[in-house]
Amino acid sequence: xxxxxxxxxxxxxxxxxxxxxxxxxxxxxxxxxxxxxxxxxxxxxxxxxxxxxxxxxxxxxxxxxxxxxxxxxxxxxxxxxxxxxxxxxxxxxxxxxxxxxxxxxxxxxxxxxxxxxxxxxxxxxxxxxxxxxxxxxxxxxxxxxxxxxxxxxxxxxxxxxxxxxxxxxxxxxxxxxxxxxxxxxxxxxxxxxxxxxxxxxxxxxxxxxxxxxxxxxxxxxxxxxxxxxxxxxxxxxxxxxxxxxxxxxxxxxxxxxxxxxxxxxxxxxxxxxxxxxxxxxxxxxxxxxxxxxxxxxxxxxx
Ligand SMILES: Nc1ncnc2c1ncn2[C@@H]1O[C@H](COP(=O)(O)OP(=O)(O)OP(=O)(O)O)[C@@H](O)[C@H]1O
Numbered sequence: 001x002x003x004x005x006x007x008x009x010x011x012x013x014x015x016x017x018x019x020x021x022x023x024x025x026x027x028x029x030x031x032x033x034x035x036x037x038x039x040x041x042x043x044x045x046x047x048x049x050x051x052x053x054x055x056x057x058x059x060x061x062x063x064x065x066x067x068x069x070x071x072x073x074x075x076x077x078x079x080x081x082x083x084x085x086x087x088x089x090x091x092x093x094x095x096x097x098x099x100x101x102x103x104x105x106x107x108x109x110x111x112x113x114x115x116x117x118x119x120x121x122x123x124x125x126x127x128x129x130x131x132x133x134x135x136x137x138x139x140x141x142x143x144x145x146x147x148x149x150x151x152x153x154x155x156x157x158x159x160x161x162x163x164x165x166x167x168x169x170x171x172x173x174x175x176x177x178x179x180x181x182x183x184x185x186x187x188x189x190x191x192x193x194x195x196x197x198x199x200x201x202x203x204x205x206x207x208x209x210x211x212x213x214x215x216x217x218x219x220x221x222x223x224x225x226x227x228x229x230x231x232x233x234x235x236x237x238x239x240x241x242x243x244x245x246x247x248x249x250x251x252x253x254x255x256x257x258x259x260x261x262x263x264x265x266x267x268x269x270x271x272x273x274x275x276x277x278x279x280x281x282x283x284x285x286x287x288x289x290x291x292x293x294x295x296x297x298x299x300x301x302x
Contacts, residue, residue, distance in 0.1 A: 008054070009025075009026055009052060009053050009054030009055055010052070010054060010055035010056065010222065010243035010244075011243075012025045012026065012052070013025075013052055013055060013243055013244050013258065014258060018255075018256055018257025018258065018261050018265075019255075019256060019257075020047075020246075020253045020254060020255055020256050020267075021047055021048035021049065021253060021256070022050075022256055023050060024050040024051070024052040025052070026052060026053045026054070027050035027051060027052060027053065028051055028052070028053035028054075028087065028088055028195070028196055028227050029050070029051040029074065029085065029086075029087055029105070029196060029227075029229070030048075030049075030050050030051075030085060030086050030087075031046055031048065031049045031050075031070075031074060031083065031084075031085040032047070032048055032083055032084050032085065033046075033047060033048075033082060033083040033084070034046045034049075034070065034073060034074070034080055034082070034083035034084075034085060035080060035081045035082040035083050036066075036069050036070075036073055036078065036079075036080050036081055036251075037081050042250075042251045043066045043069040043251055044066040044069045044070050044073065044080075044251045045251045045252055046066075046070060046083075046248075046251075046252065046253050047252075047253065048253075049246060049253055049256075051196070051227065051229050052227070052243070052244060053227050054222065054225055054226075054227055055222065055227065055228075055243040055244055056218065056219070056222050056228045056229075056230070056241055056242050056243050056244075057227075057228070057229045057230075057242065057243065057244045057245070057246060058229075058230055058231075058232050058238040058241075058242040058244070058245045058246070058259070059071075059229060059230065059231045059232075059245075059246050059247075059248065060231070060232060060233070060235075060238055060245060060246070060247050060248070060262075061247055061248035061249050061254075061271060062249060062271055062272055064250075065248040065249050065250065065251070065271070066248050066250070066251040066252075067200075067231045067248055068200055068231065070248070071107055071198050071200055071231065073085075074092070074100075074105070074198070075097060075100050075101075075105060075106075075107040075198055076094075076095050076096045076097035076098075076099065076100040076101075077097050077107070079094070080093075080094070087100075087103055087104070087105050087195075087196070088103075088104070088195065090103070092105070101192055101194070102192075103195075104192075104193075104194050104195030104196060105194065105195065105196050105198065106189045106192055106194040106196070106197055106198070107189075107197070107198035107199070107200065108185045108186065108188075108189050108197070108198070108199050108200060108202065109185075109200055115173060116172060116173050116174030117172060117173075117174060118172070118173055119169065119170050119171060119172055119173065120160065120165055120168050120169050120170070120171055120172075120173055120176070120184060121153070121156055121157075121160070121169040121170060123173050123184060123188060124156035124159065124160065124184075124187060124188055124191055125149070125152055125153065125156055125191075127188040127189070127191040127192065128149075128152045128155075128156075128191045128192065152191070155191065156169075156191065157169065159187040159190055159191065160187060162187070162217075163183045163184070163186065163187045163217065164183070164213075165180065165183060165184060165187060168180070178205050178206060179205075179206040179207055179210035179211075179214075180210075182202060182203070182206050182210070182214060183210070183213070183214065183217075185202075186199075186202065186214070186217060186218075190221075194226070195226070195227060196226065196227040196228070196229070197221070197226060197227070197228050197229070197230075198229050198230070199218070199228065199229070199230035199231070200230070200231045201230075201231055201232060201233070202214055202218070202230055202232075203215075203232065203234060203237050204233075211237065215237065215240060215241050218230070218241060219241050222243075235263070238259060238262075239259045239260070242259045243258070243259075244256065244257070244258060244259075245257060245258070245259050245262045247262065247265070247267070247268050247271060248271075249267075249270075249271035250271075254267040254268065254270075254271055255267045255268045255271075
């Protein structure tokens, strides 16, 4: 089990009482009374949630539980109706996405945001200034090729090699398979040298071989000190790499604990009872025959 790997901060979670809102020994992200409503619908009402530094935390829950909305709010891609949250001891409440990213908290999206008509390398470089206005970036890219941005290119190449995308650096992102796009999304997120990653369904639509590769990369990043929180529906994935699992249902945090305790938790069983597990999301639909999956060539921008 990942919690017993001897990774210091992740391992410290095993001593904690598994209950919703429990305090962690070394919390990096702390949320209090975070609320987001849409009309009359309460999408998120999380009283207290702490994410342990240096650990992999899975955020699970049935469809519509509020997981993505919570990610959106704390990463500055959506506004909250109330509540406060801090990162590394500093208030982060209401900060816009670019400022959140600059502070070291970077998120990826359910539908990969790689831009199909840019090359793999360009996709990497446009992540570098801090994930701001991607539409403005083609203009920004030109000066990137000169002067001080060489260092960014070096970092991009290093990351592409790490994720085995080096040979594809000059290909258009639209020609990558769905799984390769997921790898590119992860590599891009690392361009800003984040402290913590919020990954929204990083394995959705990815074939088993690439899932293993992604899991290996995420575990390795944790072992290097990165904090990871990810939304996932596949319980094998959750059990395989999580140090800790937080469970949401109907906007609330209903359970927390080490992965092996979660499936036996009554509140979790209640939350899932009668609810259907998610289908893989739109990107990376699997292609029969060669075990490799292809994207549809065009990315949906969010
Ligand atoms: N922009 C929006 N406008 C209206 N309702 C929304 C909006 N975004 C989310 N919701 C609603 O808020 C609730 C929580 O949605 P959210 O996408 O956060 O759930 P989730 O746990 O991520 O679900 P899934 O696992 O299916 O992605 C759902 O009822 C959803 O329909």
